[in-house]
Amino acid sequence: EQIEKGGYEHFMLKEIFEQPKSIHDTMRGRLLVDEGVIKMAGIWDHVERFKNANRIIIIACGTSWHAGLIGEYLIEEYARIPVEVEYASEFRYRNPIITDKDVVIAISQSGETADTMAALKLAKEKGAFIYGICNVVDSSIARITDAGSYTHAGPEIGVASTKAFTAQLTILTLIAFKLGKHNGTLGNAEFMSLIAELDAIPKRVEEVLGTTHELVQNIAKDFVNATNFLYLGRGYNYPAALEGALKLKEISYIHAEGYPAAEMKHGPIALIDENMPIVIIAPKKGHYDKIVSNVQEIKARKGKVIAVVNKGDQQVSSMADYVIEIPETSECFSPIVASVPLQLLAYYIAVYRGANVDQPRNLAKSVTVE
Numbered sequence: 001e002q003i004e005k006g007g008y009e010h011f012m013l014k015e016i017f018e019q020p021k022s023i024h025d026t027m028r029g030r031l032l033v034d035e036g037v038i039k040m041a042g043i044w045d046h047v048e049r050f051k052n053a054n055r056i057i058i059i060a061c062g063t064s065w066h067a068g069l070i071g072e073y074l075i076e077e078y079a080r081i082p083v084e085v086e087y088a089s090e091f092r093y094r095n096p097i098i099t100d101k102d103v104v105i106a107i108s109q110s111g112e113t114a115d116t117m118a119a120l121k122l123a124k125e126k127g128a129f130i131y132g133i134c135n136v137v138d139s140s141i142a143r144i145t146d147a148g149s150y151t152h153a154g155p156e157i158g159v160a161s162t163k164a165f166t167a168q169l170t171i172l173t174l175i176a177f178k179l180g181k182h183n184g185t186l187g188n189a190e191f192m193s194l195i196a197e198l199d200a201i202p203k204r205v206e207e208v209l210g211t212t213h214e215l216v217q218n219i220a221k222d223f224v225n226a227t228n229f230l231y232l233g234r235g236y237n238y239p240a241a242l243e244g245a246l247k248l249k250e251i252s253y254i255h256a257e258g259y260p261a262a263e264m265k266h267g268p269i270a271l272i273d274e275n276m277p278i279v280i281i282a283p284k285k286g287h288y289d290k291i292v293s294n295v296q297e298i299k300a301r302k303g304k305v306i307a308v309v310n311k312g313d314q315q316v317s318s319m320a321d322y323v324i325e326i327p328e329t330s331e332c333f334s335p336i337v338a339s340v341p342l343q344l345l346a347y348y349i350a351v352y353r354g355a356n357v358d359q360p361r362n363l364a365k366s367v368t369v370e
């Protein structure tokens, strides 16, 4: 096992550090920047089905559901196809309206999650076209779908998903750009510039691992005894906030909630005092000014702000108690880059609390029963 961990103390840390490679592997053979092409046979063979879909319904559980939420932002923004994202467990029991004009995308790392599988069977019976995004090759979900794309993240051992999540985001980004190009909703110049930027995302992730690893380790020390955490973000980074909070609660057992930053005033603001740590994802692109006012509201109530900002940021940084810098990207890529320090934060807080990060209590890597 020591050898499998490749010198890292835990699988989770190894998997966090594998992300430049796993994202790259997921794009390999698909993203051909020089030719200006995204090659994905599973999408291309059914591209009219996607284009003419009434809507796309994304079905998943846990971390994969968070990836699905970001998929909704991506596909709606670039391909202009309506998207809904559903928890598989809710979808399957609420007599959903599904027609043969719907496309269902199932996202599952393991490809074995019972609720996701059951939801897919239901959608299939009603004639929907089923597309799978799985990590485990030949898994049950991969086998019942009509088409799909594997994430090539490699085996993920840590129960808390890290590299599978960023690989799922990579696939969803490729799908959104490919459909957008085909549908004519994403112009050629923007397409070319976005794919060039996507191609460099593994380097951005490498950079962020290098620049934030030690810093986040130190920040984590100050929060070992925290009992609550809030994670806030807007736009694409609202689901990233949900995922940051999920990572922390899964492995450190600290109660954490993710929220869209603007919803703070409808509830969570009541919880804010000098004992409440609040992680704010605030990159330059994407509602930055709005986030600035959210941070002001938090500081007025003495909340402890851990801000994830772009390099050279001034406004949020000047108010924050802790600043984690990430490279600036187009908004659609920021959840990938921003997730990395949040994974590290959850990891180190859990390690300092003496928790079993690779196998947290009560959780399973793949939930094959209801």
Ligand code: G6P
Residues within 6 Å of the ligand: 061, 062, 063, 064, 107, 108, 109, 110, 111, 112, 113, 116, 159, 160, 161, 363, 364, 365, 366, 367
């Ligand atoms: C479990 C795992 C999570 C995972 C979820 C969905 O809860 O602990 O990490 O996100 O199942 O799993 P799937 O394999 O369908 O992505």
